[in-house]
Amino acid sequence: MRKYPSYWLKAIKILSKKDKVLKKLILKYDDKFLTTKKDIFYSLCKSIVGQQISVSAANSVFKKFQVKSKKINPVNVSKLSLVQLKSCGLSRQKALGIKELSIKFLKKEFNPKLINKMSDEDAIIYLSNLRQIGRWSAEMILLFTYNRSNIWPLQDIGLLRAISNNYKKKYYPPKSFLKKLYKKFTPYCSVATWYLWRSIDDEPIQY
DSSP, X not given: OOOOOTTHHHHHHHHHHHOHHHHHHHHHTOXXXXXXXXXXXXXXXXXXXXXXXXXXXHHHHHHHHHHHHSSOSHHHHHTSOHHHHHTTTOOHHHHHHHHHHHHHHHTTOOOGGGGGGSOHHHHHHHHTTXXXXXXXXXHHIXXXXXXXXXXXXXXXXXHHHHHHHHTTOOSSOOHHHHHHHHHHHTTOHHHHHHHHHHTTOSSOOOO
């Protein structure tokens, strides 16, 4: 059975007291919570697939990728050709990124265990050294795979739209307002982000 992160219950109590909007969302979406597969290779592949496309489009491509891989792991993925990867709906750049990722894992040129000892920012820099992994993808990994508590992914369009909708702000929300929310939600920005996402997509995002 999947469990919520150790900080989850404390976080929703504190956020509910601090912010009326989040209190409403926490009460409304009390059926699920942030979970993790604890499989960083799987999550990195999924984050690459999901870059700059809608959730529904990403899910469609990823399902085809899963079928083609049979089981998503470095060995199986490394055996797929670029043509096979592109046939799933991946762009050439994404296919190259996933292919190179599998090789780095097999050659042990990337060590995910080091991330546990890093600060959020250092971990983002380390992950961003991987092809096709930028700040947004790195933040998704820290939030979903490592369940870091204070990730505030301001490059995420879904989060920005959710903030605009729930706080009655224009899109793009003012940077000063985003900074204000960050200060208010710290050290539980990940939890706030998750509930804001739920407000625009009833199906919880998972990487």
